[in-house]
Amino acid sequence: MDLEKPSPQPQPQPQPPEGCLAVAIRIPVRIVVLVLVVPVRVLWDALVVVGRFLNDVVLRPLGRALLWIGRAVFVWPFVGLWRYLLVPLAKGLGWLGHVLVVVPLVWLYRYLLTPLGHALAWGTRGIGAALAWVYARVLTPIGHGVMWVLRGVGTAFAALGAGTYAVVAWLVRYLLVVPAVRVYEWVLAPVGRAIAWCARGAVWCLSMLVTGVGVALYWIARVLLVLPALAVWRWILVPVGRAIAVVAREIGEALGHAWRIAGHISLAVGRFLGTLFRWIFVEPVRWVYRTVLTPVGHVVRDAVLRPAAEAARSVGRATRQALAAARESVRQARADFRRMVFGEPRQPQVVERREPEARETRTLGSSTTALTKD
Template sequence: MDLEKPSPQPQPQQPEGCLAVAIRIPVRIVVLVLVVPVRMVWDALVVGGRLLNDVVLRPLGRALLWVGRAVFVWPFVGLWRYLLVPLGKGLGWLGNMLVLVPLGWLYRYVLTPLGHALAWVARGIGAGLAWVARGIGAGLAWGYARVLTPVGHGVMWVLRGLGAVLAALGAGIYGVVAWLVRYLLVVPAMWVFEWVLAPVGRAVTWCARGLVWCLSMIVTGVGIALYWITRVLLVLPALALWRWILVPVGRVLAVIGREIGEALGHAWRIAGYVSLAVGRFLGTLFRWIFVEPVRWAYRSVLTPVGHAVRDAVLRPVAEAARSVGRATRQSLAAARESVRQARADFRRMVFGEPRPPQVAERREPPGGETRTLGSSTTALTKD
């Protein structure tokens, strides 16, 4: 609650005007009248919600959680632990014995020797094919060196001669075509560009620059006119409206809003004090009307009656039950001892008396024949 929180440090207050002082008192009175019922209803709902959570919802949630575990979790855990896991282990053992072990035997004693034999045969065949391939390669190399190489050299000599002749013809034709292109196309085109197209382009550029300057001057004049029209008709009235109307109204509304917020905070804290006092009064009233009479009845009536019932009825019944249990345990112990003796007599009658335990021979000589520091039992130092 707000009443239990530490109060914030006081901030340095700003100087206030008469408008804030005139608005503060009526606003705080109205807000206090409106907030007190809301705060009391809120505290009542909080207390009721906590009581409902502690008494109803939390035990109900725990019960539902236990029921959910009992219905959904524990059956599946039991099914997994006591049915599926043993069944899976059994199936795994059967799969191992029926599939993996025979497959391992088949791989080890059948497929591995067969693979080794096939690899030996493949190595022999590969060695034979390699010998044949080496013979064929040697024959092809002799044919290439003794037949194909001289023929290729002759063909290349003929092709080089033909290429030289064709290169000489191409150079002559290229020179004639280049001279014709230069004096029939390039020179007339340069003359037309220099004496016809360049002057026409300069004239068109000068006209375009003049037209652009005229249009820029016209646009600049229109822009200046529109700027001053917009400034006089829109900006100055909007600035006057903002400076002389909206800013003062906004300041007044800000003062009113701040006072309403502070009034709500004060009213909420005062309503907390009122709600706490009402809650304590109702708690005290409930304690004196219901709790104290019940406590008095429990201490003055029920406790003596319970003690009397305990001393007169429960303790004798408990003593009788303990004596009956003690007698029953003694009877059962005597019966077990009788059964044990009868079983021992029957075993002795059928199998005979048990053999006495045999004493094992000791490694050290007994009595006075034990080793001492003053005597020796070795063959070298024996007297």
């Protein structure tokens, strides 16, 4: 039992009612477009078939051949140059650089620079210790005395500067700051407020004037431009555009319908031509191949090619046997010459084993140990 609710099927959208103009121009437009589109579609399908045939028979094998030639001419020489010349040369140069540069530098660093650096570090530590003693025992007491003297002088100068600063601050306040504040409060502020009030009034008058002129210009432009343009758009351009849209839509639908019908017609014509070509050319060729060429080929294979192949294999086997016998004869002659010139090779001495070579059955009178064997 299915517990899930079935998904609702989408309802077809209701088509809007078509006008008399669309119904009137549909059939003539479709007939004219079909007459014009059928040759184009047949030509297009013929070009597609020719293109696929050329691609499968000519262009793809040609491309593979060009690719192989390009590899043989451009890729493989560079690969061989890289693999058999540059890589061994680079390895040799690397080994030479390691032997001539890296090893001497490592030796120089390990046996010359490192001991020299250790000596310099030891001397630097001694000099640093001496300088630290001079700083701690000589310079530090002198610096403390100088700082004590400078601190006293600074205290005196600070007291003198504080008194001078107080006098100058009192004079500046009562000679400059207080008069300037009085002038700002009693003169500049009232004058600025009066000027700001006058400016606001002028701005209000100017804004009212601009608003009135803008409203007048708006109504003049609306009456002279907008309303006529709106009337032209609503009563002339919209109906003409709708009629043009209906005509264009019907022409587009007619083109699609004619293209599909032309495709079916082209498919039928192609199948007819394919069947005709098959019965006129392919079937006779196939019959000739099956009935004539295949028996003849079998006869040639059984009567000529197989005996020739057996004879060639026999000749090959005899040749290989002759070459093997010749190699064996040469090997024996070389061994005889070596024995004649250098003598017999030394035979390995047989060492007597203390243990028996093979496991034998143990009895009461025999043993496998070295002390008790017979």
